[in-house]
Amino acid sequence: MEEKKSTFSVLFYLKKNAPKKDGTVPIMIRITVDGADKTRSAKLSVDPARWDKVKMRVKGKDSYAQQINNVLDQWMRNIGAKYDKIFHREGYVSAEKVDNAVMGVDIAKNTLLKIFKEHNEEFEKKVGKTRAYNTYRMYCDVYNHLATFLKLKYNRSDIAMVELTESFITSFDFYLRCEKDFKANTVRLYMVPLKRLTAMARDNNIIPIDPFRNFVAEKESIDRGYLTTSELEALISVKLPDIMWEIVRDMFVFCCFTGLSHADLLKLTKDNLQDFFDGNEWIICRRRKTKTRSNIPLLEIPKKIIAKYSEYGVNNHVFPVPSNSKCNTLIKVVGGYAQIDKHLTFHMSRHTFATLMLTKGVPIETVSHMLGHTNIITTQIYARITNQKVSQDMQNLSHELNSFEESLLEKFE
Numbered sequence: 170m171e172e173k174k175s176t177f178s179v180l181f182y183l184k185k186n187a188p189k190k191d192g193t194v195p196i197m198i199r200i201t202v203d204g205a206d207k208t209r210s211a212k213l214s215v216d217p218a219r220w221d222k223v224k225m226r227v228k229g230k231d232s233y234a235q236q237i238n239n240v241l242d243q244w245m246r247n248i249g250a251k252y253d254k255i256f257h258r259e260g261y262v263s264a265e266k267v268d269n270a271v272m273g274v275d276i277a278k279n280t281l282l283k284i285f286k287e288h289n290e291e292f293e294k295k296v297g298k299t300r301a302y303n304t305y306r307m308y309c310d311v312y313n314h315l316a317t318f319l320k321l322k323y324n325r326s327d328i329a330m331v332e333l334t335e336s337f338i339t340s341f342d343f344y345l346r347c348e349k350d351f352k353a354n355t356v357r358l359y360m361v362p363l364k365r366l367t368a369m370a371r372d373n374n375i376i377p378i379d380p381f382r383n384f385v386a387e388k389e390s391i392d393r394g395y396l397t398t399s400e401l402e403a404l405i406s407v408k409l410p411d412i413m414w415e416i417v418r419d420m421f422v423f424c425c426f427t428g429l430s431h432a433d434l435l436k437l438t439k440d441n442l443q444d445f446f447d448g449n450e451w452i453i454c455r456r457r458k459t460k461t462r463s464n465i466p467l468l469e470i471p472k473k474i475i476a477k478y479s480e481y482g483v484n485n486h487v488f489p490v491p492s493n494s495k496c497n498t499l500i501k502v503v504g505g506y507a508q509i510d511k512h513l514t515f516h517m518s519r520h521t522f523a524t525l526m527l528t529k530g531v532p533i534e535t536v537s538h539m540l541g542h543t544n545i546i547t548t549q550i551y552a553r554i555t556n557q558k559v560s561q562d563m564q565n566l567s568h569e570l571n572s573f574e575e576s577l578l579e580k581f582e
Contacts, residue, residue, distance in 0.1 A: 176203050177262070179248050181211065181225040181241055189214055196237075198244060200264045200271075202252075207268035211244055213237055247271060261325040263332065279375045280327040282319070285312050285366060301432060301458060303493075311362045318344050330370045333380045338363070342386065357386045395520040398528075400509050401425060405470075407507040413491065414506075416478075417499040420490055423474045424518035425525070427465050428540045431493045431515050432457040438485045442467075442475070456541035463541030523548065 180199040188194045193214035200207045215237055219227050226241060227234040251270040255262045289308050296302050318341055319325045328337075341363070345356045364381045371379045396404065405422055409415045424434060433456055445451040445464070450472065452465040467475075481489045491499070496515040504513040511517075519540070526536045537548035 177201070177252055179245055181244075182222075183215070183217055183220055184210075185217060188217075192216065196241070198248070200248060200267050202262055202264040202267065205264045207264040209268060209272075211241065213240060259325055259327060261323055261328075265331070266329065279330045279370070281330055281333065281366070282312065282316055282327045284330065284370070285315065285362075288362075288366065299460075307358070308362050311359050314345065314349065314359065315341070315363070330367075330375050331377075333367060333376065335380050335383055338380050338384050342384075346387075353387045360384075360386055394511055394514075394517050395524040396425065396509070396511070396517065398525070400507070400511070401521065401525075403507045403509060404503065407503070409503065409506060413495075414499055414503050416489065417491060417496050418503045419474050419477065420488060420496065421500050421503075421515060421518045423471050423488075424515070425521045426468050426471045427452060428463075428519055428522035428526075428536075429465075430456070430458065430519055431490070431496060433463075434488065435490045435493075437487045439482070439487055440485065442487065459541060459543055461541040461543055463539060465539045 178201045180201070182197050182199065184195045184197050194217050196211040196213045196215055198209055198211050200209075215227055219229065219234065221228050227237045248267060248271055252262055252267050255266050255270060289305070289312060292300055292305055292308060296305050316326075319328055322340060322344065338360075342356060342360065345351045345359055346353070351359070367376065367379055367381055370376045401422070404418060407418075409418060420434060424430070429437065429452070433454065436457060437452070437454065441452055441454045443451055443453050445453070445466070447466075450467045452463070452467065454463055455461060456463050475487060478488050483489065490496075493515065500513045500515055504511065523536055523540060526539070527533065533545060533548055537545045540548060542548050
């Protein structure tokens with residue numbers, strides 16, 4: 170794409186409404202780029218009778234005129250040089266950028282992609298320790314989308330943080346939704362890293378106003394899938410022709426009865442299996458995602474799965490867990506064999522656990538603790554109250570209100 174120079178001009182004029190005691194008035198500089206301008210003092214004053222408005226210089230050839238005109242010529246050369254430097258470096262120029270450059274403020278050191286790249290490099294060092302690889306990959310994806318967006322929308326390789334506006338945020342949001350065709354919740358997720366960077370910039374006084382302050386991302390409700398008890402039974406009992414399919418099925422079922430995520434299952438070691446205060450075997454661990462403590466009593470099915478793979482764990486790990494992508498691929502195949510007409514993902518096991526526990530009457534506070542949630546609101550999102558539970562509750566209520574209903578029915582006869 171060919172770079173197009175912006176409309177650029179520099180004007181000198183007199184600020185006649187602010188005369189000095191000696192009768193001279195300040196000379197002002199107006200830098201205009203594409204219709205937007207920045208004004209500042211030339212740090213000079215002149216006798217207004219000596220000023221040539223058309224030539225924007227002092228009239229005459231005496232030393233007084235030459236001295237002031239030489240300074241104005243220096244201003245003009247300096248401003249033009251700054252404009253050219255910014256244009257060739259970034260492909261985009263604004264009046265504010267030229268003005269900052271003239272005054273020695275290098276806003277280029279605080280640019281979006283530069284700061285984003287530095288952030289990702291620091292984040293990568295924490296992967297496997299305090300940060301997850303998938304989160305790092307998501308940050309890299311957002312960085313790449315921003316770089317493409319800047320080139321397509323602004324024909325620029327980067328943008329100064331101080332140039333980020335609400336318009337920029339909404340334009341990027343529109344780009345992700347309409348040009349990349351991402352779902353609303355994916356866009357919400359992709360806006361999180363950008364919002365975090367602008368918040369950091371605001372806290373460090375890099376930008377005066379957070380461009381996200383009035384931004385509201387569109388949200389779509391998600392029907393979080395889960396398996397019913399009959400579907401779970403079908404999954405457990407189905408005969409599978411491949412050992413890897415069987416492993417993935419068993420890992421999925423284990424998570425359906427423990428609420429562990431794939432990341433938590435992957436790092437589960439025999440040290441996490443402990444006899445607890447009640448004499449029963451528990452999983453005692455911290456969630457990889459939130460570092461929240463999660464204590465889960467083992468039911469009989471998980472115990473049997475642990476026993477089945479007791480000789481297959483490596484480096485003290487409980488299970489030979491395949492990668493998340495392989496688990497997600499194969500659990501769909503397994504679901505087909507079990508004749509489950511749902512789009513299975515490995516994370517659905519966690520939803521199933523929460524729903525199963527609530528259906529069986531386990532209090533939501535207990536379920537929240539086992540899931541390792543920091544906020545019970547999260548549990549309410551994950552855990553659905555099934556139609557089975559609703560039906561059961563209404564039947565119980567019906568028995569209690571029987572006599573009351575009968576008395577009301579008599580009034581309708």
